[in-house]
Amino acid sequence: MKVLLFTLCLIYSIQAAVIVTNQQLEARGGKDEVITLAQDAKSGLTGALGSETLKKLCFTLRQREPYRIPSPSDQPRRGVVAAILRWHCPKTSIPTEAQKPRTLEEFFDQSWVQEGEAEILFMQRATRKGDRWSGHVAFPGGKNEKDETDEETVCREVREEIGIDLKSDDYLLVGQLDEREISSIRDNKLLMILVPYVYLQLVPESPPFELQTSEVAAVRWVPLSFFLSSQVLDYSPITEPLSIFRHMKRKWLKSLLNVMLGTISFTSIDLPPTAASDNIFRLWGLTMGMTKDIVKLVDTKESFFYKLTTQSPRFSRVDIGWFTMLITYAKVYWKRICHKNVRLENEWDNIYWNSIRSAIAISMCFRACLLLLIIKRLR
DSSP, X not given: OHHHHHHHHHHHHHHHHHHHHHHHHHHHTTSTTSOOHHHHHHHTTTOOOOHHHHHHXXXXXXXXXXOOXXXXXXXXXXXXXXXXXXXXXXXXXXXXXXXXXXXXXXXXXXXXXXXXXXXXXXXXXXXXXXXXXXXXXXXXXXXXXXXXXXXXXXXXXXXXXXXXXXXXXXXXXXXXOOOEEEEOTTTOOXXXXXXXXXXXXXXXXXXXXXXXXXXXXXXXXXXXXXXXXXXXXXXXEEEEEOOSOTTXXXXXXXXXXXXXXXXXXXXXXXXXXXXXXXXXXXXXXXXXXXXXXXHTTSOOTTOHHHHHXXXXXXXXXXXXXXXXXXXXXXXXXXXXXXXXXSOHHHHHHHHHHHHHHHHHHHHHHXXXXXXXXXXXXXX
């Protein structure tokens, strides 16, 4: 009995300490000792990503076999996106006449791929009422249509959203990142398979964008050196209610569940502004995870961004966080025994998110038992 009471007090003492500490860290986030890469990008302190690093990234990706997930018959929906890379060089380095490269080898032999830096394209979705992805930073792309291949889907969606023709000779499909299962936390139902492709722009000058304003608010090229730097990123969490009953009609019950379940916080970073636009581009979630997959293809020992993205989400109710990790490790251990050929690093995220619902149920039962014991003890 005493052990259980001590455990309950310990859990909520730590939980209170975590909340206070997080608030203090967030309050300190804007102080001078935090060095931001956005500031460094303006002053040129981040430097340029050498062509050799981009070359390593592209050739590693081309040779790598991605983790593929076939769509089940009851959920054929697939979302396909394109991470588009380019080499941004000074206009003085662009040759007046040059033969257009067709392969990676020919591209890196070009004289203009010597001075400048590599960049990756992000877009910000338009703000629309009722759209769960409204205002989010993402890679261009979208959902498949019937009888479409993944490559056909991404080419169509990118053309519709930003006016870029990935089928033209100006772009080369370098490779594919690992596919991901996107499931609902509410009922663990599979929503879609996410398929990320990586393309390389083969020409020194980018064609003008034609944004579909109903879908896309803005686009931005971001230096890859931003993600490879060892400088400390000025990051802040995005916090959302953990409640799995968001559409509950009874407001009092929904409010009670929000208090009991608390919130979940995800790491996010603000991408550096450009001379043309200083709109806030906040990177987090799936797109941050896919960006991490690109960054880890090169040396990540010094990358603060990579270290940041390996952190798990923070739960305001720490017991739910503990049980989530416990269930995740148990499932991973079991899969390691039963399925030796499975890439567990690819399964980790899916197992983690599917464990939250079970962790909530166990936490509620655990709290109820402790509460009953306390009441019994006080009588």
